Amino acid sequence: AQSVTQPDIHITVSEGASLELRCNYSYGATPYLFWYVQSPGQGLQLLLKYFSGDTLVQGIKGFEAEFKRSQSSFNLRKPSVHWSDAAEYFCVGVAGGGNKLTFGTGTQLKVEL
Amino acid sequence: EPEVTQTPSHQVTQMGQEVILRCVPISNHLYFYWYRQILGQKVEFLVSFYNNEISEKSEIFDDQFSVERPDGSNFTLKIRSTKLEDSAMYFCASSVGHPKAYEQYFGPGTRLTVT
Numbered sequence: 001a002q003s004v005t006q007p008d009i010h011i012t013v014s015e016g017a018s019l020e021l022r023c024n025y026s027y028g029a030t031p032y033l034f035w036y037v038q039s040p041g042q043g044l045q046l047l048l049k050y051f052s053g054d055t056l057v058q059g060i061k062g063f064e065a066e067f068k069r070s071q072s073s074f075n076l077r078k079p080s081v082h083w084s085d086a087a088e089y090f091c092v093g094v095a096g097g098g099n100k101l102t103f104g105t106g107t108q109l110k111v112e113l
Numbered sequence: 114e115p116e117v118t119q120t121p122s123h124q125v126t127q128m129g130q131e132v133i134l135r136c137v138p139i140s141n142h143l144y145f146y147w148y149r150q151i152l153g154q155k156v157e158f159l160v161s162f163y164n165n166e167i168s169e170k171s172e173i174f175d176d177q178f179s180v181e182r183p184d185g186s187n188f189t190l191k192i193r194s195t196k197l198e199d200s201a202m203y204f205c206a207s208s209v210g211h212p213k214a215y216e217q218y219f220g221p222g223t224r225l226t227v228t
Contacts, residue, residue: 032215036219041221042221043116043117043119043204043219043220043221043222044156044204044206044219045219046216046217046218049216090156094215098214098215099144099146099161099169099208099214099215099217100158100161100169100171101148101156101158101215101217102158103148103155103156103157104155105154105155106155106156
């Protein structure tokens with residue numbers, strides 16, 4: 001079955017520290033992959049997306065993600081976290097050509113000042 | 114920047130009552146979706162809607178659920194007879210359509226509490 005797994009439920013980092021949120025996928029073929037962020041009271045905002053081509057994709061707010069086929073991973077990174085980055089982050093996949101998104105369980109990021 | 118809006122932000126209803134959740138998708142989008150997230154669980158796909166009909170639905174989307182685009186701007190989700198287990202956050206989303214139907218923009222959600 002198609003799935004997306006986020007192994008970390010909660011992560012705490014200090015402001016200014018680097019961040020990496022993990023995501024693994026399980027699809028028959030290479031899926032399209034996304035990272036969404038949800039701040040309290042806000043909707044799900046698209047951070048970045050991967051379809052094909054360059055395996056390192058840049059997104060908004062200084063985030064990037066790297067697609068690694070050999071590890072079935074699509075980890076989200078940011079070199080220096082800001083307090084405003086505290087939110088829940090969702091890794092999302094969809095089979096190529098489809099439109100039914102499959103969400104990971106989410107990772108809650110806490111930023112310590 | 115255009116965005117998806119949803120009303121109400123929070124709805125409390127009694128078991129067995131009908132509820133209608135409303136969404137206004139982005140104006141030039143053609144595909145519309147509902148997802149839900151039960152507290153502590155994953156966001157789950159419910160239904161997709163295109164050209165005034167359901168294009169795909171999940172096993173969750175049973176006869177108690179229905180969707181409608183009653184006019185040129187609104188997209189609604191109706192639950193005919195709510196159950197306790199329908200308590201969840203319901204997200205509406207929209208997308209331009211093929212070949213970018215997967216690039217979906219979400220609203221802020223409606224929290225439904227069934228008592």
